[in-house]
Structure formats: structure tokens, C-alpha cells
Amino acid sequence: MSSPLRKAGAVLCAAVSLAVLTAAPASATEDAALAFHWAPIHHQDTDSSDHDADYLSTVDFDGEWNTSNNWENQDDDPSRLTGAAYYSVVETSTHWFITYSFYHPRDWVDFPDPFGQFTHENDMEGLLATVRKDGTAFGRLEAVITVAHKHFYSYVPEGGTFTGGRENVDGTLLVRDQRPTTRQEAKGHGLYAWNGAEFPGGDGVVYVPSTTGEAPSSGNDRSVGYRLVDTFAPGGLWARRDDSATFAGRGTLRGDNGKDNAAHTAWGWDDTDDGDDLPRGLAATDPAYLVSVYFGNRGAFSLDYTRNAFR
Numbered sequence: 401m402s403s404p405l406r407k408a409g410a411v412l413c414a415a416v417s418l419a420v421l422t423a424a425p426a427s428a429t430e431d432a433a434l435a436f437h438w439a440p441i442h443h444q445d446t447d448s449s450d451h452d453a454d455y456l457s458t459v460d461f462d463g464e465w466n467t468s469n470n471w472e473n474q475d476d477d478p479s480r481l482t483g484a485a486y487y488s489v490v491e492t493s494t495h496w497f498i499t500y501s502f503y504h505p506r507d508w509v510d511f512p513d514p515f516g517q518f519t520h521e522n523d524m525e526g527l528l529a530t531v532r533k534d535g536t537a538f539g540r541l542e543a544v545i546t547v548a549h550k551h552f553y554s555y556v557p558e559g560g561t562f563t564g565g566r567e568n569v570d571g572t573l574l575v576r577d578q579r580p581t582t583r584q585e586a587k588g589h590g591l592y593a594w595n596g597a598e599f600p601g602g603d604g605v606v607y608v609p610s611t612t613g614e615a616p617s618s619g620n621d622r623s624v625g626y627r628l629v630d631t632f633a634p635g636g637l638w639a640r641r642d643d644s645a646t647f648a649g650r651g652t653l654r655g656d657n658g659k660d661n662a663a664h665t666a667w668g669w670d671d672t673d674d675g676d677d678l679p680r681g682l683a684a685t686d687p688a689y690l691v692s693v694y695f696g697n698r699g700a701f702s703l704d705y706t707r708n709a710f711r
Contacts, residue, residue: 428630435487435498435628437538438529439609440582442485442502442626445599447586449510451619454586455481456502456607456626459522459637459653465646471521471657474505481505482613483626485526486637488666488684490710492702494533495542497687499666501526501631506657508587513658520662521655525549525591526669527582528683530691532699543695544573544580545683548590552671552683554694555593562695567674569695571595579609632709637665651681667710685710 446454453474459465461480462473474481486501507523527546531539543562544555555573556562557580563569573593574581581594586604603620610625617624631637640646648654648661651668655661664670670680675693682690688703705711 428632431487431489432628432630434489434496434531434538435500436609438498438531438541438580439485439487439500439628440527440580441576441594441609442607443581443583443594443599444605444607445584445586445601446604446619447510448601448603448619450475450508451603452478452481452616453506453508454504454589454619455605455616456483456485457481457505458484458486458629459503459646461505465640465643467522467646467654468656470505471655479615482615483607483610483624484613484629485626486524486629486631486666488631488638488710490684490687490708491533491706492688492704493706494700494702495688495691496531496533496539497691498529498531499526499631499684499687500529501666502584502589502591504589507589507663510587516658519658520660521657522653522663523589524653524663524665525584525589526666527591528687528690529580530687541573541575541580542698543691544593545690545694546582546591546593547669547683548585548592549588550670550672552669552674552694553592556695561697561699563697565692565694565696567694631666638709641667 488499490497501524504523507520509518513519525547527544530543532542534540546553553570554567555571556569557573557575583594584591605616605624606622607624607626612625613627614625651665652661653663666684667681669683
């Protein structure tokens with residue numbers, strides 16, 4: 401696995417001058433480099449009954465932004481399901497906050513669901529990474545919050561100083577090749593920190609950050625490149641937030657297979673039992689406040705944004 405990572409890193413370094421990274425990232429190019437540096441090694445479980453239904457892709461994998469036909473178009477050509485993750489960067493004077501969102505055309509089950517109780521069109525779950533500005537080019541990763549269905553889970557890397565706040569720390573974030581590691585369920589796609597274990601059932605796809613998104617060769621491919629897609633790119637996901645072909649409401653993707661309009665972008669993520677003072681979408685729109693509530697022993701920690709395009 402280290403070979404694809406070294407290759408991807410070399411390509412990125414050739415494309416982005418690291419000299420500009422001695423200051424806090426403020427441009428799209430610098431955000432891309434920061435997001436690439438901390439992008440996780442991602443372990444995607446697959447179900448053998450329909451493994452390509454678990455492949456990562458983009459909302460417009462089928463060449464258009466109508467999200468009400470993505471369920472139907474998912475299995476037309478699996479080669480279109482090239483690995484990708486959406487990212488966004490906002491910052492305060494002390495930290496960068498990076499969201500990574502992993503999209504699937506289906507949230508599915510491998511048994512009949514005629515009333516749509518367990519399935520829905522489109523699925524987007526992901527994580528929020530908290531990175532301290534420590535004077536180095538890319539800072540220091542201090543914590544991660546992952547999104548699994550209607551709940552958030554908190555993790556701190558080994559040696560990290562953050563402790564539990566209102567929410568308990570759910571585990572240790574494993575780091576591999578200087579990157580956080582994550583795991584995502586088959587079918588329902590709940591996302592957690594990787595626990596170091598093999599895939600349930602033995603088959604799955606390991607996605608590694610790259611400058612090019614690749615389609616897995618099978619449901620058991622252990623090195624597949626995924627590319628990063630800027631949430632704030634012109635004509636991209638955030639720019640289309642009011643497009644009724646894509647969104648049914650704020651942060652809610654339109655979908656009519658199974659439960660209607662059940663998938664959410666980062667500015668619609670919500671933990672349903674963490675308190676009324678933490679409304680949906682904070683992982684994107686006010687991550688500093690969310691992290692300040694979820695964790696203790698944070699040290700110097702600003703809540704004032706120097707840059708936040710979600711606002």
C-alpha cells in the first residue's frame with residue numbers, strides 16, 4: 401500500500417510548490433494540499449451480493465446532477481464509480497477543520513425492501529478532522545469526529561491531548577503512513593475509525609488518496625486511488641446547494657428510492673442525541689464549536705473563524 405501513497409504524494413508535490421505552505425493555507429490550491437496530506441486511508445467493506453453498490457463515487461458520477469436517478473444509474477457501468485471524497489477547509493487562528501465526505505449512490509440492503517424502510521437513494525457520510533496550526537506546513541492532527549448514520553463518534557490519535565467533553569472519546573485513531581485510517585460499513589455505510597481488523601467476511605476495498613480516482617477491479621481490491629473533490633469548487637456541490645434537481649432542502653440530497661430525501665451533505669449531518677444546542681450541520685458550518693463541546697483539554701482553541709465559506 402505504501403507504493404501508491406508514495407507515488408500519489410510525489411505527483412502532488414510536483415504540482416504544488418511546498419514553499420507556499422509555510423503560511424496558513426488561504427487559497428484553493430493550498431487547501432487541496434492540506435486536505436490531501438490528512439486524507440484518510442479508507443477501508444470500505446463490500447457485500448458480496450452486490451459489491452459495486454459499495455464503491456465510492458461522486459454525486460454526478462453519471463454525468464449530471466439529477467440525484468433522483470442515481471439509484472437506477474448506479475449499476476449501469478461500475479467503471480464510472482471512480483473513487484472520490486469531497487473535502488472542505490475552514491479555519492480559526494489556532495486550527496484548520498477539514499471535512500471529508502464519502503458518497504454512495506445507494507444505501508441498501510441485500511433483501512427485498514418493498515416499503516423502503518431500510519433503503520434510500522444517495523448516501524453521504526464522512527468525518528471532521530481537527531488540525532492544530534503548530535508552525536509546520538500541515539499542522540498536527542488532534543481529533544476526528546466520524547458520522548455513522550444518525551450518530552457521531554469521537555477519536556483521538558495515540559499521544560493526543562484531547563479528552564472527552566460532553567461526549568466520550570470512542571477510541572484511538574490509528575495512523576498509518578502518517579494518515580488517519582477509517583472504515584466504512586457495507587450497504588449502510590456508517591463510518592468509524594479503523595480498528596485494525598480485516599474486513600468482515602474477508603472482502604473489501606482499501607482506498608488510498610491519489611490525484612486520480614480509480615474504479616476497483618473487484619469487491620476485494622486492496623489498493624484503489626481516490627481523488628479529492630473541493631466542495632467549494634465553482635459549479636460544485638456547495639454552489640448547487642439551492643438546485644432543486646440535486647437538493648430537496650438545506651443539506652438534503654433529493655432521492656426517491658426507498659425513504660425519500662434521506663441522505664445529507666456535511667452541512668446537513670446531525671447527531672440526533674447530542675443536545676438541542678448542537679443543530680444539524682455544525683460539522684461543516686461551525687466545527688470549532690462542535691469540537692469545543694465534544695472534547696476537553698483542548699489547550700489554546702479559538703472559536704472565531706478567519707475563513708469559513710459555509711457562512
